[in-house]
Amino acid sequence: MEPRRYRLAMAISESDIAAVRAATDIVALITEQVALKKTGRRWTGLCPFHGEKTPSFSVNAEEGRYYCFGCRVAGDQITWVRETMHLDFVDAVRLLADRASIELHEDANASKERKERQRLFEAMERAVDWYHHRLLEAPDARVARDYLRSRGISGEIARQFRLGWAPDQWDALVNATHFDEAVLTGTGLGFVNQRGRKQDAMRARLIFPIFDPSGKAIAMGGRVMPGATRPDGTPQAKYKNSPETPIYSKRRTLYALNWAKDDVIRTGEIIVCEGYTDVIAFFGAGMPRAVATCGTALGEEHFRAMRNFAKRIVLAYDADQAGQSAAASVYQWERQHEVDVAVARLPRGTDPAELAQRDPVALAQSVADAVPFLQFRLERVLELADFATPEGRARAGERAIEVLAEHPSELVRDQYVMQVADRLRLDVAMLRARVADVARGETRIAPIVAPPRPAAGRLPRPGIEALRLCVHFADLRTRFDVAYFVHEVQRDAFSALTSGEPISSVIERLDHQGLEEAARVLSEVVVDDPGPRPTDAAIAAVVAQLLRHASDVALHELERELRSGTVAPEVAVTVIRDVKERLALLGSDQGESAEASLREWLAGRLAAQLT
Numbered sequence: 001m002e003p004r005r006y007r008l009a010m011a012i013s014e015s016d017i018a019a020v021r022a023a024t025d026i027v028a029l030i031t032e033q034v035a036l037k038k039t040g041r042r043w044t045g046l047c048p049f050h051g052e053k054t055p056s057f058s059v060n061a062e063e064g065r066y067y068c069f070g071c072r073v074a075g076d077q078i079t080w081v082r083e084t085m086h087l088d089f090v091d092a093v094r095l096l097a098d099r100a101s102i103e104l105h106e107d108a109n110a111s112k113e114r115k116e117r118q119r120l121f122e123a124m125e126r127a128v129d130w131y132h133h134r135l136l137e138a139p140d141a142r143v144a145r146d147y148l149r150s151r152g153i154s155g156e157i158a159r160q161f162r163l164g165w166a167p168d169q170w171d172a173l174v175n176a177t178h179f180d181e182a183v184l185t186g187t188g189l190g191f192v193n194q195r196g197r198k199q200d201a202m203r204a205r206l207i208f209p210i211f212d213p214s215g216k217a218i219a220m221g222g223r224v225m226p227g228a229t230r231p232d233g234t235p236q237a238k239y240k241n242s243p244e245t246p247i248y249s250k251r252r253t254l255y256a257l258n259w260a261k262d263d264v265i266r267t268g269e270i271i272v273c274e275g276y277t278d279v280i281a282f283f284g285a286g287m288p289r290a291v292a293t294c295g296t297a298l299g300e301e302h303f304r305a306m307r308n309f310a311k312r313i314v315l316a317y318d319a320d321q322a323g324q325s326a327a328a329s330v331y332q333w334e335r336q337h338e339v340d341v342a343v344a345r346l347p348r349g350t351d352p353a354e355l356a357q358r359d360p361v362a363l364a365q366s367v368a369d370a371v372p373f374l375q376f377r378l379e380r381v382l383e384l385a386d387f388a389t390p391e392g393r394a395r396a397g398e399r400a401i402e403v404l405a406e407h408p409s410e411l412v413r414d415q416y417v418m419q420v421a422d423r424l425r426l427d428v429a430m431l432r433a434r435v436a437d438v439a440r441g442e443t444r445i446a447p448i449v450a451p452p453r454p455a456a457g458r459l460p461r462p463g464i465e466a467l468r469l470c471v472h473f474a475d476l477r478t479r480f481d482v483a484y485f486v487h488e489v490q491r492d493a494f495s496a497l498t499s500g501e502p503i504s505s506v507i508e509r510l511d512h513q514g515l516e517e518a519a520r521v522l523s524e525v526v527v528d529d530p531g532p533r534p535t536d537a538a539i540a541a542v543v544a545q546l547l548r549h550a551s552d553v554a555l556h557e558l559e560r561e562l563r564s565g566t567v568a569p570e571v572a573v574t575v576i577r578d579v580k581e582r583l584a585l586l587g588s589d590q591g592e593s594a595e596a597s598l599r600e601w602l603a604g605r606l607a608a609q610l611t
């Protein structure tokens with residue numbers, strides 16, 4: 001069968017995956033990051049995937065499913081771990097298996113690779129610890145401690161961020177830990193030099209350990225002390241970062257996300273800085289929601305990591321740096337990940353760490369007053385403009401047109417066209433036309449309108465009610481037939497349910513068959529609170545409602561066939577009369593036999609349609 005194939009590459013068996021799902025309490029898992037409240041038989045809370053003030057995020061504890069009625073995200077325990085910790089499927093299953101002390105039956109290669117990664121994580125943790133104690137205790141770390149104090153970084157903060165000190169020696173870490181060569185190079189903590197001796201990667205540097213979102217140490221950044229020079233007297237690079245390793249990807253990692261996560265979820269806002277000390281400064285100034293890229297520009301994968309947590313991304317860069325971010329990419333990421341990117345207006349030539357020390361209130365204000373990216377870019381153009389002469393204003397106008405045209409939305413562009421025309425005293429119509437011309441020629445980005453999401457709410461109501469019963473009271477599935485569902489999506493959903501597998505497996509299978517809408521319908525009804533088991537009369541009413549709806553649709557088709565001459569009038573008239581008679585009997589004491597014959601009729605029509 002089709003859905004089994006995708007598993008082959010993953011090397012984790014279906015039964016292991018089922019065991020992991022069964023062993024993981026989804027409410028306990030989610031409440032590690034989101035507050036859930038029990039309402040009736042389900043749990044609800046504020047959705048971590050989109051900003052909201054009233055809870056539309058629902059969890060069904062028994063089936064292990066979550067669904068948001070606002071942004072329509074849906075999933076199970078594994079999806080949750082994948083989305084919130086951005087792990088791939090296999091790593092998510094491994095993490096949950098670890099939590100539940102389930103041993104996975106992986107193939108030999110996968111388990112070897114896993115053990116190797118485990119060894120690297122452990123070594124990294126040990127190194128972080130060793131460097132950290134060096135900073136706190138060793139006499140030779142005084143220079144680092146003095147430097148931190150001068151930058152307003154207290155011992156408490158140093159402990160919180162587990163800062164460290166790499167002594168001014170070639171092999172201090174190597175000698176203390178006896179890491180083997182595979183571990184040294186696998187973590188980037190050291191290497192083997194030309195004389196065949198093991199050597200540390202970091203020397204005489206302040207250490208900023210870097211963790212993954214779950215809090216595992218994966219890399220480190222090392223900062224030189226002011227004035228440090230190489231043996232030949234030239235200044236050293238200020239920062240040295242771990243290389244890419246099997247446990248560390250720069251493109252994907254945001255420094256401090258492990259600590260910032262909670263506040264980011266709480267506020268819906270994330271602050272992106274350039275340096276580790278900037279991040280620490282924001283935490284110190286009472287905004288523990290700052291992260292930094294690790295020696296690389298902000299990119300697509302960083303956005304992917306952030307959109308799980310934040311709706312608003314505030315860039316707190318030095319003004320010149322922020323203006324230079326690739327505008328086209330930023331706008332595209334904004335639309336693709338449904339986030340807003342704003343820029344904090346820091347005084348020119350100041351970074352957040354300096355401002356925090358001098359004026360923490362001003363730092364907080366700069367984040368609160370952060371302006372949309374486009375506005376920030378336009379302000380920069382206008383700041384540099386020469387307003388005194390018509391030529392100066394025209395030049396600024398040309399620059400503004402270029403900046404405006406980069407934005408993919410005409411609606412957004414137009415709001416700023418007015419502002420720019422006002423400031424530069426240019427003709428609005430002319431400016432608007434020029435922007436439109438440039439935008440048409442240069443933007444390759446699709447129009448702003450998002451593709452319509454299939455709305456489960458638009459599917460026929462009787463079918464939804466029936467599916468709700470089938471999902472929550474499995475024994476009632478036999479009361480229904482696939483032919484009762486007039487909408488293809490609901491038919492697919494119902495057929496999938498009849499396999500009797502757990503709901504998460506059913507939904508996953510639908511997804512992999514490309515039947516996402518059917519998967520979504522089930523994702524939604526499974527988190528509804530079904531209340532107590534309905535009475536027989538209530539069940540019969542749902543069945544009758546569905547049958548009436550299906551029969552009405554079928555009768556309309558029959559009438560159309562009659563008009564177009566594809567069915568003989570005497571046949572059609574008899575059928576229409578019979579069906580109407582039976583519909584009238586639903587709910588009476590002859591209801592059961594009426595139901596049976598309608599079922600037969602509808603199933604026959606569906607079979608004919610499908611052949």
Ligand SMILES: [Zn+2]
Pocket residue numbers: 047048049050057068069070071072073
């Ligand atoms: Zn949501």
